[in-house]
Amino acid sequence: MNIKAMKRESVGTGASHKDRRAENIPGVIYGKEEGSISVLLNEKEIREVLKTQGDSAIFDVTMEDGKKLQVYIKEVQRHSLKNQILHVSMQTLKAGQKLTVFVPVVLENTENVKIGVLEQALYEVSVETVADKVPEEYTVDAGSLEIGDTLTVADLEQLPDVEIVEEPDTLIATVSAPRVEEEPEEDAADPEVIGEDKAK
Template sequence: MVLKAELREKTGTAVSRQARAEGKIPAILYGGKVENTPLFINRRDFEAILKEDGANAVFDIEYDGKKQKVLIKDFTKGAIKNEFYNVDLQAITANQKLQVEVPLILVNTETIKEGVVEQVLNSLLVETTPDNIPGSIEVDVTGLEIGSNKLVSDIEVPQEVSVLEDPEKTIVTIGVPTEEPAPETGEEEAEPEVIGEEDKADEDSKEN
């Protein structure tokens, strides 16, 4: 996929705000022999790339008559507003070895009938070439029971991918379900009131 960009001649908060209002995202291109280059990229095109290839997407970017292969290194997005504030693009080559964090996705969690599925590790640090970066790595939890787990060494990755994590690091474990205690009111239970006893005692004292 090719993403067209334009040079960002001016910088600053006001310029970036105006660009976002026009459907553009401020970006910076850097890495290798490429000088730091401020750019504007189209928001819809960038979102399409994220949706199709994920946060580790590799694609070509065209700007100022040039074409460069890039990796999405980082981006900042508003927590409340669905708005990108900036994007970092790393210039790369086709055979360059890259270290990236790949999301770990648990599959077949519905087969765990007893116990609580607890994911300890959400991503895996790997090294590979740009065209071999996985969008995600699946971790099958079928057959796990309470007290059992899966380690980094238990998962399979493509031959072209090298895992850089500790093999003994836990990815997912099956814990014991905990029962929630009944809420405490902090007040002692009131003794039931016996209706009529006080009135009867008053009547007996009058008769005497």
Template sequence: MNFTFAATKREAQGTGASRRLRRAGSVPGIIYGSGKPAINVTLDHNQIFHLLRNEKFHSSVVTADVEGSKEAVILRSTQWHPFRQQVLHLDFQRVDANQKLHTKVPLHFVNADIAPGVKLSGGIVSHVATEIDVSCLPADLPEFIEVDLKDLALGHSVHVSQLKLPKGVEVVHHGEGDPVVATILQVRGGGEAEAAAPAA
């Protein structure tokens, strides 16, 4: 899916200027990277709000149409109002088709309902991680990475090293060890109930 959003260059900067833009239904933002000067832009709040509701927009290379000049970018950060459904500011980074990018990709967990630890042992799935850092060329960026739980038993976990990554995609791992992304836990109270049954 190819996302495109419209943006216009903005000259006025500062808190007051940003406040006026938001009152007018616009969102201030910035586009930077790829050795080019950063440009301050203004976006339509309604358009960008609906795009942000789509998970794929957060992990895809998207097109910024800045007054007719189109650039490939990825969303780097979003600032939201503390309690209103209002976007306050957006940061986009330009991408180069020939240079690897480093970004986060969501994890999609499948087959939890048929996992032995759930179906046979009555456990519950704990999603330890919901996204993962990856490095790849823009053309290889996946919308998500699937985590198959169909063989997971109670008390067992799926680790980063067990993920099936698309071609050209590498995990960027910080720190030591092999982090857990999901595990199946015993439902609290289940063990005590089973232990008490023979005694009764």
């Protein structure tokens, strides 16, 4: 995926508000050769990158002068209450450079678990690899799990040139027994009212 970036001339809170009103997201690109470059990213384009690849996205940025940089996202700052991206920090990548990113973990065939409660404990896993080897996601078949069964990082597919950083016994998912609701106690007999005519 390739998005365009404009060099950001003005910085500060006021400039940031103005940029976001114009549907441009402030950002910075860090690199050993480039130093740090303050940029503006098109909000629609960066949202599409985050939607399809997540907060560890790897993509190309084309500068106004035509220079193309391959980058990965280091940090996305979001508004705590609004659905608003405030700032994106990116790091340049060189050919063959390894990086550590988070990859989503997706459970498949969960509808086949008929008895018990399937609970997912790990939704993403940390891996180390080069940019063009980063998997989009790991899928794990949970359809045959029964009560007491678990899935761990050791059950993930081993991909060439991709090292999973997590410990092999890290829990991904488990099936537990359904919780049994306690039966309500039967209502005690109505108390006898003193003086009530028992003959009624």
